[in-house]
Amino acid sequence: MSGTWNPNQYEKFKNERSQPFFDLLDFIKPDTFKEAIDLGCGTGELTRIMHDRFKPQQTTGMDSSGEMLAKTKSFSSADLNFLQGDIDVWEKPDAYDLIVSNAALQWSPGHRDLFQRLHRSLRPGGQLAVQMPMNHDYPTHVLSQAMSHEEHWKKALGGHTYDKPKTMLTVEEYANLIYKLGFQEQRVELKVYGHILPTREGVIEWVRGSMLTYFEKHMSKTDYADFLQEYQSRLFQILPDDKPFFYPFKRVFIWARKAT
């Protein structure tokens, strides 16, 4: 579902959104990496940073979006290439010492199968480092999901509903899955990032660049404008009118090392 992402709106919170990537890199244990891959690499800017820090002999950035890949040109080099591919079916057995994915896997269905494919794609001793947003129980997501099931908005969505939470497992389930897959070591952590926004309107701006793009994609322009208006008015009945507004945002970090 790479279409459910709005690069320009997303860039508005670039610093806040890149901090988790740097936190993710801190999970990786220094090693001599031959082959690394960044799944859902986006513009490649962060892939370049990862490559320069860990210096694999060869790094690949993979993304399904042609629009994103067009932006990777300025970050590529002989030892850092970018290609188009789909995480939902991706697998390359025994090929990588390092698999990284920042804020991308949350869109793929079937995480048990996905993590099996990731495990198979690592070489013995290889490391997996994944970060995903996990804020589905915050009012922004609970409300949009509920609205998508209401007759009027479901129709405007062309019969679609928004059921994102079904894609992801719980933190404990990820830890269990990592163990069951036979990874030798693991660190699975949930972190709350506290974003201080001038007003609660900032929360709407934030989700317009990510979760709400699903609604934008499936609705006509006028329906989406109406939806945004009602969404804001209902959300503001839940969120306090604090200035500044504290926006707690949870993210899960999954690091694991395959058995040698």
Ligand SMILES: C[S@@+](CC[C@H](N)C(=O)[O-])C[C@H]1O[C@@H](n2cnc3c(N)ncnc32)[C@H](O)[C@@H]1O
């Ligand atoms: C939120 S962006 C994150 C980009 C980058 N990792 C970063 O941290 O800046 C998510 C990226 O995942 C890509 N993506 C989403 N679903 C994908 C899929 N099934 N296969 C490959 N890429 C996907 C999107 O095109 C987008 O570039």
